[in-house]
Amino acid sequence: MEIYGKKRALDALERFSASGRFPHALLFTGEKGIGKRVLADYTAMMYICSGNGRKPCMRCNECRRAEQHIHPDVVYPLSVMEKGKYNADDLRDFISGCYIKPNDGDIRVCVFESLDSMSVICQNTLLKFIEEPLDFNRYIFTADRKEPVLQTVLSRVTAVAVDPADRVEFAKALSEHGIAATRIEELYGLFGGNIGAALKYEENGDDMQYYNAAVKVCDAVAEKKELECLLAISSLKTREEIFAALGIITDIFAQAAAYKSGKGTAEKYPDRTKRIASAYSLGAISKMYGEAQRLYGMSFTNPNVKLFAAECCGALFDAAENANRR
Numbered sequence: 001m002e003i004y005g006k007k008r009a010l011d012a013l014e015r016f017s018a019s020g021r022f023p024h025a026l027l028f029t030g031e032k033g034i035g036k037r038v039l040a041d042y043t044a045m046m047y048i049c050s051g052n053g054r055k056p057c058m059r060c061n062e063c064r065r066a067e068q069h070i071h072p073d074v075v076y077p078l079s080v081m082e083k084g085k086y087n088a089d090d091l092r093d094f095i096s097g098c099y100i101k102p103n104d105g106d107i108r109v110c111v112f113e114s115l116d117s118m119s120v121i122c123q124n125t126l127l128k129f130i131e132e133p134l135d136f137n138r139y140i141f142t143a144d145r146k147e148p149v150l151q152t153v154l155s156r157v158t159a160v161a162v163d164p165a166d167r168v169e170f171a172k173a174l175s176e177h178g179i180a181a182t183r184i185e186e187l188y189g190l191f192g193g194n195i196g197a198a199l200k201y202e203e204n205g206d207d208m209q210y211y212n213a214a215v216k217v218c219d220a221v222a223e224k225k226e227l228e229c230l231l232a233i234s235s236l237k238t239r240e241e242i243f244a245a246l247g248i249i250t251d252i253f254a255q256a257a258a259y260k261s262g263k264g265t266a267e268k269y270p271d272r273t274k275r276i277a278s279a280y281s282l283g284a285i286s287k288m289y290g291e292a293q294r295l296y297g298m299s300f301t302n303p304n305v306k307l308f309a310a311e312c313c314g315a316l317f318d319a320a321e322n323a324n325r326r
């Protein structure tokens with residue numbers, strides 16, 4: 001198992017380990033594709049490794065089985081939920097199974113992916129489970145965003161942010177997948193240091209609706225075409241996709257603002273960054289960035305995806321217009 005980048009997160013794990021107080025519940029946050037699952041797998045190995053010295057050793061029976069996802073005590077509840085989505089009944093069944101001692105060793109690791117996709121009911125079910133931790137259970141959570149996670153849940157986990165890889169690490173990871181250097185440069189321009197998103201895009205760009213919509217939104221904003229912006233964002237069918245797109249849009253506006261103010265080089269998303277920077281004043285870009293950030297940080301209260309898409313588009317264009325009028 002190779003881990004690229006993620007230095008800050010790995011340093012945090014290292015510190016927990018050295019202090020002898022490794023948290024019972026960890027939450028990895030960061031944008032889609034950034035490598036939260038890889039880090040969750042790696043951390044699961046830290047919990048169950050039976051090797052001597054530095055953990056995970058990656059060589060012992062526990063580590064190897066965990067790496068192949070065949071360890072009976074490293075469990076992924078999302079994979080046993082009906083239709084791959086959390087629901088309260090399946091979650092309760094899963095939890096009741098966790099009151100029994102682990103199969104092989106002393107520790108069971110529950111890896112709850114996409115905590116931010118859990119309903120309030122599911123999160124409350126989960127809360128009771130993590131509030132009174134059993135000696136033999138450990139919990140790892142992943143989430144693209146923290147906002148949809150209940151404060152009561154957040155207060156019981158140690159959150160660790162997962163960063164994008166830098167240019168060198170990004171190139172190394174992609175070249176191991178046989179991608180040519182020139183293409184790697186292009187992909188860095190498209191995805192910054194998000195290795196997972198770049199690889200997925202190479203595999204099948206059509207699967208990345210949220211990414212395609214995000215760049216179309218930015219192009220429409222640069223060309224001041226509000227209808228095209230609306231069409232792009234309305235093409236997304238789920239709230240998860242809209243928030244994933246908003247994450248990228250926020251990032252692009254941040255780059256554009258830095259570039260416009262002379263503080264950034266636009267090495268990430270260069271095309272979109274430069275187009276937005278030339279179309280708008282710094283004030284307008286900053287306003288749009290603020291709006292994108294606000295929308296990205298929203299807990300999802302509007303159940304209607306189409307209405308929320310319209311709200312996003314309206315908010316971005318209003319922000320630009322208001323800034324220009326002043």
Ligand SMILES: [Zn+2]
Nearest residue numbers: 049057060063
């Ligand atoms: Zn090991």
